[in-house]
Amino acid sequence: IGTTGRGIGPAYADKINRVGIRVQDLFDENILRQKVEGALDQKNHLLVKIFNRRSITADEIVDDLLAYAERVRPMVxxxxxxxxxxxxxxxxxxxxxxxxxxxxxxxxxxxxxxxxxxxxxxxxxxxGVGPNRLDRIVGIVKAYTTRVGSGPFPTELFDESGDWLRSRGFEFGTTTGRPRRVGWYDAPITRYATRINGITDLVLTKLDILGGLEQIPVCVAYDVDGERFDDLPVNQTDFHHAKPVLEYYPGWSEDISTARTFEDLPQNAQDYVLALEKMSGTRISVIGVGPARDQVIVRHDLID
Structure with missing residues (x-):
């Protein structure tokens, strides 16, 4: 499914199975030992009977964890x-x-x-901060779409356009270096994310990557066996078979990396941003026009 192989999934599984070890357990050796022994009741069966590996003793795990206790204590x-x-x-x-x-x-x-x-x-x-304390929800969305790992991706590109986007946008996994899957902007997914998160502001990144295209396709809906869906289908089987309904917007050839106000952008770039904003269900407050920290256009302040 695209896992990095760093053990995050097993750690979450232990948490939900209520056999996870917490940082505070490092400061009570008796509780730590009880929890480690309880976890090993399960883990050793897997190690020995499924993976044909030796069992692990509680002593070696406890001794290893206790070695971190005093180093970690000031940070807890x-x-x-x-x-x-x-x-x-x-x-x-x-x-x-x-x-x-x-x-x-x-x-x-x-x-x-x-x-x-x-x-x-x-x-x-x-x-542990209540949801009523969250007064601004900022969503980050690229001017096109990417994904790492498996799963439905209606706008995914398998042609030269995809290779061009991946190379120009340097779309490779930060942790693994794997090539990211790439596709055109997906407005229904952005609307879904806006609704699920309660997004108040969007930051649209990598607008500069699209420079040079004569036309820029945007997914505005899905076609599933002849039926149009303007939002994500509730059935994942339908989503897996969804084909993008595309609209095309005029591109631009100008270098926008030095733009610092919205008015600095070519008219076609402005029109593209405004079209995405209208489709996305919330305002686009910041636009990225390059990789540097100062290569942004701020339309609305994110902190009042």
Missing amino acids: ADTSLLLNDALEAGDVVVFEGGQATMLDVDHGTYPFVTSSSATAGGASTGS
Whole structure:
């Protein structure tokens, strides 16, 4: 399904199976040992009977974990209290999600998903900050679409256009280096993400990558066996067989990497952004026109 092979899935499985070891367990050797022994009751059966490996003793695991206890202790705190105190003091607190809506374990293209809540609601469950404290939800979306790993991808390109987008946008996995799957902008997915997350602002990145195209296709709906879907089909089988309904927008040839205001963009680039904004269900507040930190156009401030 596209896993990085770093053990994230098994760690989440242990959490849900209630056999996971938490950081606070490092500070109570008796509890740590009980939990390790309980986990090994399951793990050793898998190691020995399924994978034909030797069993692991509780002593070696406990000794290894305890070696980190004092090193970690100064970094452990009641982070929910810490964050809420900061909010009460009027500080700005930013949560960042490391995955995307379509990889969310509940709302993504299950089972081709990550193991966690990657949507905005996960910020509350993961941090202990109530959802009523989240006053701005910023979604990041490229001017085209990419995905790493398996799963439905209606606008995916398998031709020279896909190779061009991947090469020009340097679309390779940050962790694994794997080539990303690429396709045209998918407005129904963006609308879905806006609804699921309660997105207030979109940051549209990599607009510069599309420079030089005579026409830019945009997916505005799906065709499933002759039936039009303006939003994501509720049945994943339908989504898997969905074909994009495309509309085409005039491209531009100008270099937009030095643009710092919306008016600096060529008219066709402005029209493309405004069309995406209208389709996406929320405003596009920031536009990326290059990889550097200052290569952005700010239409609306993200922090009041």
